Amino acid sequence: MNPPSIGLLVEITARTLAVCLPALAISLAIGLPIGIAIGGRRFAGRVPLVSLINTGMGAPPVVVGLVVFFALERNGPFGSWSLLYSPVAMVLAQVVIALPLVVGITLAAVGSLDEDWELQVRTLGVPKRWRLWLLVREIRLGLLAAVITALGGILSEVGAVMAVGGNLEGETRVLTTAILMYTQMGELEIALGLAVILVGLMLVLAGLLTAVQQSGRA
Amino acid sequence: MSEATLLSVSDLCVELHSRRGSFRLTADELELNAREALVILGPNGSGKSTLVRTLAGLERPTAGRVESAATGPVTMVFQSPAPLAGSVAHNVRVAFLGKKLSGSERRARVTEALERFKIDHLAEHRAATLSGGELRRLALSRAFALRPAVLLLDEPFAGLDADGQAALSLDLRRAISDTGVAVAMVTHDLRRAMLLSDRIAVLIDGKLVQVGRRDDVLERPSTLEIARVVGMTNLVQGVVGEDRRGDLAVVEVDERHRVATPTAFTAGTRVWIGIRPEHLKLDIGRGEVDPIGKGIVREIVNDGVSVSVGVDWAGSELRTHLMAGRGLARTLELGAQVSLSANPEHVHLIPIRSTSQMA
Numbered sequence: 001m002n003p004p005s006i007g008l009l010v011e012i013t014a015r016t017l018a019v020c021l022p023a024l025a026i027s028l029a030i031g032l033p034i035g036i037a038i039g040g041r042r043f044a045g046r047v048p049l050v051s052l053i054n055t056g057m058g059a060p061p062v063v064v065g066l067v068v069f070f071a072l073e074r075n076g077p078f079g080s081w082s083l084l085y086s087p088v089a090m091v092l093a094q095v096v097i098a099l100p101l102v103v104g105i106t107l108a109a110v111g112s113l114d115e116d117w118e119l120q121v122r123t124l125g126v127p128k129r130w131r132l133w134l135l136v137r138e139i140r141l142g143l144l145a146a147v148i149t150a151l152g153g154i155l156s157e158v159g160a161v162m163a164v165g166g167n168l169e170g171e172t173r174v175l176t177t178a179i180l181m182y183t184q185m186g187e188l189e190i191a192l193g194l195a196v197i198l199v200g201l202m203l204v205l206a207g208l209l210t211a212v213q214q215s216g217r218a
Numbered sequence: 219m220s221e222a223t224l225l226s227v228s229d230l231c232v233e234l235h236s237r238r239g240s241f242r243l244t245a246d247e248l249e250l251n252a253r254e255a256l257v258i259l260g261p262n263g264s265g266k267s268t269l270v271r272t273l274a275g276l277e278r279p280t281a282g283r284v285e286s287a288a289t290g291p292v293t294m295v296f297q298s299p300a301p302l303a304g305s306v307a308h309n310v311r312v313a314f315l316g317k318k319l320s321g322s323e324r325r326a327r328v329t330e331a332l333e334r335f336k337i338d339h340l341a342e343h344r345a346a347t348l349s350g351g352e353l354r355r356l357a358l359s360r361a362f363a364l365r366p367a368v369l370l371l372d373e374p375f376a377g378l379d380a381d382g383q384a385a386l387s388l389d390l391r392r393a394i395s396d397t398g399v400a401v402a403m404v405t406h407d408l409r410r411a412m413l414l415s416d417r418i419a420v421l422i423d424g425k426l427v428q429v430g431r432r433d434d435v436l437e438r439p440s441t442l443e444i445a446r447v448v449g450m451t452n453l454v455q456g457v458v459g460e461d462r463r464g465d466l467a468v469v470e471v472d473e474r475h476r477v478a479t480p481t482a483f484t485a486g487t488r489v490w491i492g493i494r495p496e497h498l499k500l501d502i503g504r505g506e507v508d509p510i511g512k513g514i515v516r517e518i519v520n521d522g523v524s525v526s527v528g529v530d531w532a533g534s535e536l537r538t539h540l541m542a543g544r545g546l547a548r549t550l551e552l553g554a555q556v557s558l559s560a561n562p563e564h565v566h567l568i569p570i571r572s573t574s575q576m577a
Binding site: 113 | 274276291292293294296298299300302303304312313315316317360361364370
């Protein structure tokens with residue numbers, strides 16, 4: 001088998017980012033408010049809800065992929081949308097994987113604040129939107145940890161995207177599924193090259209986020 | 219609510235439920251007036267913090283009303299102030315979020331507030347690195363930077379060493395005096411209460427049981443429990459006798475121990491005789507005024523500043539304080555016989571209403 005061209009590598013890498021970054025953005029957009037809301041409140045049913053989120057943080061990606069597959073397949077509840085084996089299906093699966101990570105880490109960050117933190121700020125007469133800004137500022141290290149963890153989970157995930165994306169050349173093939181495919185085909189050099197690109201991508205993105213996180217400690 | 223009243227409470231009931239159990243606070247009537255310092259005293263778990271949190275609007279009354287006529291901010295400093303991420307100056311500036319103030323006004327207020335509590339040299343330090351005492355000064359600076367009409371303080375000296383408490387209480391007293399802010403402060407420290415209060419409110423078992431001017435509450439507690447809370451530790455049982463010394467009734471403890479005091483109680487009334495330690499005088503001579511009898515020195519505790527003396531009097535231990543290194547404090551020895559005296563105006567009688575109040 002001929003090695004993939006530079007153009008193909010760029011295409012696979014670009015598709016990987018095109019799937020992972022929207023999945024990350026959606027997970028953060030949904031997960032951060034939910035994490036902040038659950039972390040700062042006491043209500044009936046909170047313990048089972050947090051337990052469910054913690055379970056979701058450790059859910060096997062391949063099982064998540066299977067669940068999303070059943071939801072999107074022709075006879076599933078969302079079969080009419082014809083999303084299976086598309087990048088959108090891969091984004092959905094990755095959101096399901098990343099969301100519990102974002103919610104869980106965010107609510108832990110909020111929960112680590114002093115019990116009276118919100119009340120102390122409220123008694124200073126700080127308006128609600130500024131209190132939210134202060135809260136985000138206060139837990140920003142925890143939030144960045146949530147972003148890094150979610151990014152790592154999404155970028156390195158293979159089971160779910162394989163199940164709902166199918167690793168179709170030119171359509172749903174991303175770095176992880178391509179690595180798996182070339183490994184199974186015995187094209188270990190190509191698989192290794194793709195793995196280097198994947199790890200490099202993770203290093204650059206996580207490195208940038210870590211730099212931002214650690215600058216907050218100064 | 220009078221014109222001078224900034225916060226008032228009437229027929230208040232607050233019920234709190236948690237996994238640890240339920241708690242109920244009741245207060246028939248309580249007012250905080252302009253330019254006054256109200257200290258809320260009570261044993262642990264009596265509801266002091268709940269009351270002050272209710273005044274701050276952080277607890278919702280189950281019944282009754284909390285009304286505010288304050289035209290300026292009502293703010294609160296918590297028992298364990300939590301520093302926000304960022305510098306000390308940032309922590310003070312947070313108080314201005316959402317408020318229309320110019321940059322120069324903000325800077326001036328931050329500087330003034332930090333100087334007021336002597337932490338201006340820490341302005342650019344990270345708040346998270348401050349000591350417990352510095353954190354309290356920061357919380358107070360932030361509260362005063364708001365220029366509040368009412369300041370609510372929950373145990374502002376808790377966890378500080380004696381020197382830290384003394385220094386902070388003096389700075390706080392000066393700040394209260396300079397700004398004229400009305401203050402309601404929870405404490406269980408009688409010395410701070412005496413230093414800072416104009417009026418005192420006493421809570422026992424979740425009920426507001428006495429409110430009044432500082433000296434009235436300290437010297438005229440209405441029940442035995444309140445007497446113990448406000449530091450009237452010399453408490454001995456007696457009976458109002460038939461004899462009188464002019465306008466004074468004579469209260470008999472036993473045949474040799476009698477106390478004269480003005481009272482409206484009729485002869486035969488069983489009472490607790492209460493004398494604050496600072497109002498009990500010791501003498502080894504015979505020329506004392508207002509004698510109440512002789513006693514034997516059983517304990518002398520000298521901390522270098524004051525000497526606490528325990529005297530066996532009529533089978534009870536009475537306690538008084540002397541200045542260390544002066545007069546009698548230099549020569550007093552254990553076992554010495556001393557004469558005790560107390561101004562009749564400073565002898566307080568509390569009627570014994572039930573057998574449970576008897577020793």
